[in-house]
Amino acid sequence: MRILCISDQVEEQFYGPNLEENAAGVEAVISCGDLPFEYLEYIVTFLGAPVYYVLGNHDPAPDSKDFPGGCIPLDGEILEIGGVVFAGLSGSRFYSGGPNQYTERQMRRRALALSMKIRWRKLLGKPVPQVFVAHSPPFGIGDREDPAHVGFESFLGLMGRHKPELWLHGHVHLYGPDQGQQRNHKHGNTKVVNVFGHRFLDV
Numbered sequence: 463m464r465i466l467c468i469s470d471q472v473e474e475q476f477y478g479p480n481l482e483e484n485a486a487g488v489e490a491v492i493s494c495g496d497l498p499f500e501y502l503e504y505i506v507t508f509l510g511a512p513v514y515y516v517l518g519n520h521d522p523a524p525d526s527k528d529f530p531g532g533c534i535p536l537d538g539e540i541l542e543i544g545g546v547v548f549a550g551l552s553g554s555r556f557y558s559g560g561p562n563q564y565t566e567r568q569m570r571r572r573a574l575a576l577s578m579k580i581r582w583r584k585l586l587g588k589p590v591p592q593v594f595v596a597h598s599p600p601f602g603i604g605d606r607e608d609p610a611h612v613g614f615e616s617f618l619g620l621m622g623r624h625k626p627e628l629w630l631h632g633h634v635h636l637y638g639p640d641q642g643q644q645r646n647h648k649h650g651n652t653k654v655v656n657v658f659g660h661r662f663l664d665v
Contacts, residue, residue, distance in 0.1 A: 463544040464664050466511075467657035469494035469597075469632025470518070472501050476660065481508050490543050492536075494632035494657050495552065495562075495597035496520045499530035506532045514543065517552035518597040518633060519610075523561035524552065536595050538572065540579055546665050549576060549591035549626075551617075554598045554633055557609040562597070570616040580624055593628045593665060594620065603647045603654050606634060621652050628665060629654045 466488045468476070475484040481504075485491075488511050493502055495518025506513040513533040522528045524537060534541070536550025551572060553562040564572065580590050598613055599605040600621065605613035611634055621629065629652050636644050636658045645661075647654040655661060 463489045463546055464662065465489065466491045467494065467630055467655070467661045467663060468492070468497060468505075469657045469659070470496045470635060471659045472498060473660055477501055477504055481505065485509055485511075488662070490514065492548070492595055492630060492657075493533075494518070494595060494630055496632060499528065499533075502530040502533050506530075512543070514541065514548065514550070514595070516550045516595055516597050517562045519554035519560055519562050521552075521562055526561075538576060538579075540576075540583060540591055542589070546593060547589045547591045548593045548595055549580065550595040551576060552597055555609060555612055555614065564614075566615055569614045570619075573614075573616040573620050577620065577623055590624060591626055593630065594624075594626045596629070596631045598633045599631045599656065600629065600649065600654065603649055604631075604634060604644065604656050618649070621649055625650065626652055628652065628663070630657055630663075632656065632658055634658065 491513040493515035537552040540549045556563040556565045600617035601613040601615040645656045
């Protein structure tokens with residue numbers, strides 16, 4: 463399945479009349495957060511592929527009345543998309559008290575709750591997630607040292623327990639000629655990809 467992953471930065475090729483041409487063959491869109499909801503709504507309306515999303519630290523709170531119409535939330539959920547199972551977690555590290563910011567302890571509880579759902583699926587004989595979607599990176603893997611952009615240690619625990627093939631995130635903006643080196647990392651058997659801006663992936 464071909465997916466378009468987007469995060470953090472609106473890109474003109476997906477917000478205009480050339481959307482269908484520039485996203486040809488895309489079967490699903492995954493947003494890793496911090497994008498205007500109008501952008502997500504435009505894509506789901508004019509591309510026709512489903513849009514799934516987690517929330518970033520600049521997005522409204524999850525209990526807000528503001529949400530991207532027609533799009534499907536992934537936060538804390540496990541969903542099968544085109545035969546591939548995805549799981550999602552919103553948010554960044556707590557640094558200013560805004561919405562969708564979590565301390566390590568808070569995110570650990572959220573990660574454990576997601577793990578319980580995954581284990582229950584496994585007991586029922588259902589497929590477990592192959593792809594995890596988050597706004598923030600795991601600790602020490604493509605993150606930064608400043609308080610706002612350091613990753614979550616609890617994400618390392620999730621990867622260790624469930625060994626997904628792919629971990630998608632945004633939050634860390636990429637600049638300069640070495641974006642490729644900054645974008646892709648490996649942790650065990652899990653490929654960690656920063657989808658800042660956009661990435662096309664086949665899963």
